Amino acid sequence: MARTDIGPPNYRDMLPEIIKRNYGKWKYHEIIRPGVLKHVAENGEELYSVRVGSPRLVSVDFIRDICEIADKYCDGHLRFTSRYNIEFLTDKKENVDRIIEEVQKLGLPVGGTGNCVTNVVHTQGWIHCHSAATDASGIVKAIMDELYDYFVSMTLPAYVRIAVACCINMCGAVHCSDLAVVGVHTKPPKIDHEKVSALCEIPTTIQSCPTGAIRRHPDPNIKSVIVREDLCMYCGNCFTVCPAMPLADPEGDGVAIYAGGKVSNARKPPMFSRMIVPYLPNNPPRWPEVVDVIKRVLEVYAKNARKHERMGEWIERIGWEKFFKLTGIPFTEHHIDDFTHAVETFRTTTQFKW
Amino acid sequence: MARTDIGPPNYRDMLPEIIKRNYGKWKYHEIIRPGVLKHVAENGEELYSVRVGSPRLVSVDFIRDICEIADKYCDGHLRFTSRYNIEFLTDKKENVDRIIEEVQKLGLPVGGTGNCVTNVVHTQGWIHCHSAATDASGIVKAIMDELYDYFVSMTLPAYVRIAVACCINMCGAVHCSDLAVVGVHTKPPKIDHEKVSALCEIPTTIQSCPTGAIRRHPDPNIKSVIVREDLCMYCGNCFTVCPAMPLADPEGDGVAIYAGGKVSNARKPPMFSRMIVPYLPNNPPRWPEVVDVIKRVLEVYAKNARKHERMGEWIERIGWEKFFKLTGIPFTEHHIDDFTHAVETFRTTTQFKW
């Protein structure tokens, strides 16, 4: 019998010596160049971290490659960040340039620190998920190829965090990101009645629908359900509980784009991202329309926001009507909320810009 | 047969000559002393308005008294404001002092302009309404006796608008006032089953309840309803549609106090008032506990707010937790919203004061 419930390795066993010595005793840090952090301990010791972009979806050989660098320059230690970047940790300043050199040989960018576009939090997409309305890794690659310069520099007014999720389950951080792409279905589920009777629990399926669009099949001989299409907003929750109701559709599937979310409590409280483009069609392999919107918004932001101002903070200051004007993104009825707490978004003042 | 649908008198017939001449052609105004406005027209003509507090609930002789003053000094013209104050209008500067003198002889205060506590918007109360959980005119009188000095001066940081309503129907402006008192029932309706069968339409009654607390009487022989008391929050909507379900109760009835609402679009958008005291018992004739809270909050505001800052603007700047601290009003679980859009009031940040 195998061992169970052993839990993960103890983090203590994974820490470099300099960290063990200075655990909880860091005094301050500096970003000495894009991608390189210097942390100084109370006792004056210095730790250098070289941050490196990763595609996240990697082969074991990739991991071995980076292990090799860590063995050479970091006494066999490395870490990953909460956004998939790799960090090489060393107490030897002279190693920094060497690490950078080796990493660049592997084709990996050094950056992702400070006021940059860091790595994109994303999901499985067509690589692995049955729910996907779009791919994730592909969109990320297309976006980051275009925004590469923003990863390796720190020229933006503040942090810009991008997320991509392949369906509105939003695995990741789409709902609170400065910029986000989310896969959306736009056709109601297609019901395979035979499979429904075989695979699905009817009451659970009916109950799963947030809008009450799912009803029992009118023909009592058919143990299945029907969907009132006018009540369906393609959330896919029925499909999660009942595999016989797929929504994926080559014509209908595509992505929506969101902006203005954040997580940190710095300055303004955390904010939700808000829909700026309700729908763009899937256009693999490079989703040019999507990349275009993301880039355009980023550049308008970079040009107009004040120092230290996150995307959402900037937009809330100038007003969303101004945001749509500056970016040239058309405002449509779909932008107007009609879900549960919609009224909280309706304007209750004569204050607005033209 | 009487004439019908003649509508109100044409306002043009009611306007003083100076207004007819300068209609739509006013250039600016000044408040030359508390209660006295001077409006200057494009052509240089000057109109003086003397604003006078009224108890609103007045006898016809009161109206005749003020008509007399208007006849003497205003060519027989006067108006009322949207907050029940009387305005004597004259183009003769020398009449201003005379009007003030006459008005004061009647025991009426001159004021209600600028950064003051102006007249209290209020309702019927025990004087006329079947819904009342408290009186209105009496509370107003008790409050204004205490805040009189704020009516006849202009020393506050900004406007302070007070409203009183005798039940949560909130006839008036309680829901958007700087300070507001509202009558509340705190016991579920007492059902007179015989009267229900006689007077009430059962389905309408059941449907009237926002929380679904009303059910058909379990005994099919009794054509009436019952109330699930744990679901009732004493809104009285059932009583409005079914007279056999009164909520009024000498022990249960009392008032709640709200603060921080506003209507104008100046600076911050309009805001709702928010509950600061869930319940105080009715204590006629002078409701001392109520008057005390109103006065205390007003004074803390007067002392702490910045110039031009309305009550709600001040509170939102310093934070509600600070408001409760400064005023010493206890915060309770009842302050926490649990109605439809409650979640929008929950704090989604680590930012707060101690």
Next chain:
Amino acid sequence: MEGETPLLDELEKGRWPSFVKEIKRAAKKNKAALDLLKVQELSYKDKITHWKHGGIVGVTGYGGGVIGRYCDQPEKFPEVAMFHTLRVNPPAGWFYKTDALRKICDIWEKYGSGMTNFHGSTGDIILLGTKTENLQPCFDELTEAGFDLGGSGSALRTISGCVGPARCEWAMIDTLDITYNLTMEFQDEIHRPRWPYKFKIKISGCPNDCVAAIARADFTVIGTWRDSIRIDQEAVRDYVEKGFDIESVVKKCPTEAISWDREKGVLNFVAEDCTRCMHCINKMPKALRPGLDRGATILVGGKAPIVKGAYLSWVIVPFMKMEPPYMEVKELLRKIWDWWDENGRTRERLAELIERLGLKQFLRDIGLPAVPQIVYRPRSNPYVFLRR
């Protein structure tokens, strides 16, 4: 009367004018007023209202304008056993000539308790308390004197507007004329209730909103402008020279559209950033004035808490020109009423219906364009009914 109402007598003391004194004044001549005083004293003692639901009472041809009211102790207080109020539609802006007021007083002394509210919270003249049999003759004399009833029940309620162009330099629209014109146009809607619930219209001349329209009207008209604030820099300097604290004003501009250049003595202003909140104009009326391209913002849905909670009005038309005979606004009102009438449930106000069916649906059905000025911000949820 002396000593009979010890609790109320307390409220004759103090500096604020006393309603008790007023009731007593009326009670000297009028028995109903005397009973009213006694009922009120009893309520102060019992801590409970002594009024009961009103039945359907009114005047011929009208479905509203009268609030029926009965005392729960008719034996003890026979003079107020019936005690109905009449809601009388006032002139726009609450301007009166004294002769008109005196006529009302005379009529009410004749037929009612002699007690009134000048005014009710909706803006009506409230004639407080009479018997059923007096309603019709009282009404007849009122119309004779040029006054008509206002609204009550599931009808259009008495419309009100701020003092506007009659005495305010900031009126961007003719609030009095619009109030009067709409009132005359919609007499039928006011007098004959036939909707799911009440409907209120209020009109303010500028965003200061001196009739609290945004909070209290299903249909809110607020004057505004589209061009730039007009600045008289000379007059601004004059304010400053006289010791006016201009920094405290500038600091509170919600959009940072204005700034004070102390060195140059110039008030800088970025018109496209200004959201026309009125604040700076309010504080420097001699120096700043609204622009000249004027009209109104139309909002809908303001109301008190019954049943789904209170709502502030929501912008539905950011800008509409307002010229007599106000055809555009009338047409919009009619469309909204039809939509509400068709879709609304009993006792469902417009805001609640819009919340239930969605603002998107409302705009579509009414035929209004979706523009970003309608919302503070776009949706955060992904739940878009793309095809509905």
Next chain:
Amino acid sequence: MEGETPLLDELEKGRWPSFVKEIKRAAKKNKAALDLLKVQELSYKDKITHWKHGGIVGVTGYGGGVIGRYCDQPEKFPEVAMFHTLRVNPPAGWFYKTDALRKICDIWEKYGSGMTNFHGSTGDIILLGTKTENLQPCFDELTEAGFDLGGSGSALRTISGCVGPARCEWAMIDTLDITYNLTMEFQDEIHRPRWPYKFKIKISGCPNDCVAAIARADFTVIGTWRDSIRIDQEAVRDYVEKGFDIESVVKKCPTEAISWDREKGVLNFVAEDCTRCMHCINKMPKALRPGLDRGATILVGGKAPIVKGAYLSWVIVPFMKMEPPYMEVKELLRKIWDWWDENGRTRERLAELIERLGLKQFLRDIGLPAVPQIVYRPRSNPYVFLRR
């Protein structure tokens, strides 16, 4: 392989590292990876996913940790007909020694596709794609190597915390130790799903929230302090002298708690106004430091949109000391789970349940005091269940 995947080949171009290159790398040694590449190309062509719902697959004794997955074209792509992923619980803070990583690589080369995610969005090591029969032996070797599975399904999910005291001067709590300690304490809750739905815990050392806990965790722990920020005025002046734009920082303080006195060269600070947002500290790490009376704010309810919409976490305990063995937080978690388990419907996350029953009810049942820090503002509606 060349030319067979023209669409994906496009994504080998460009400066950002390519996942396609990675799949191709794995595909050279591994047939499943090759089929994965082809399925992905087909999806790019068809614009649709080719994966189907997974059945119940897993390892002995566990109810989760594996995501079952099947290809909808098993004949064409037999190597990925079954293509389950394993979620492996990483060390707290995602620190690794290379030997540990190499072991995982070796095991995964042996039993799986050779493709991974470092890491998944919850923070697990994702081993991407294997057959049912390989799950158990793969798991056995993983535990042998010191690794265990993370959470999936209606269980406690893999906990994560920011880098914290290991490398950050702002860690107010020991995020790594708390992560590890709770993970070890709640192994059963992670491995044996038995709740209404998933439950996530995330821990950030300070309000910067570098693991996005507030948005993505049902139970959010964020380090904070109660006393005053520590200011080294010398160091502040040093920043300014070096040309640092201190005004731009001060201006963005949300509470105006700080101000820069240019003349005196002093950063004024009003401790009781500061809401500890971190902004000024972030911008001047050498001069400003958090206070010393440290602990955490506890929030609950963060989640993505399914089903009732997305929620940010809500404050429920403004301040809690966080010392090992973290009994207070563990007790709170257990109480919350019991409450949720008892009251929650299937697929109802904590936030949705709290919204349905009310935060007031939640606090009462859990035994937490109502304090104003829990809300932005009190209720505006009058609908108080005073007696419930």
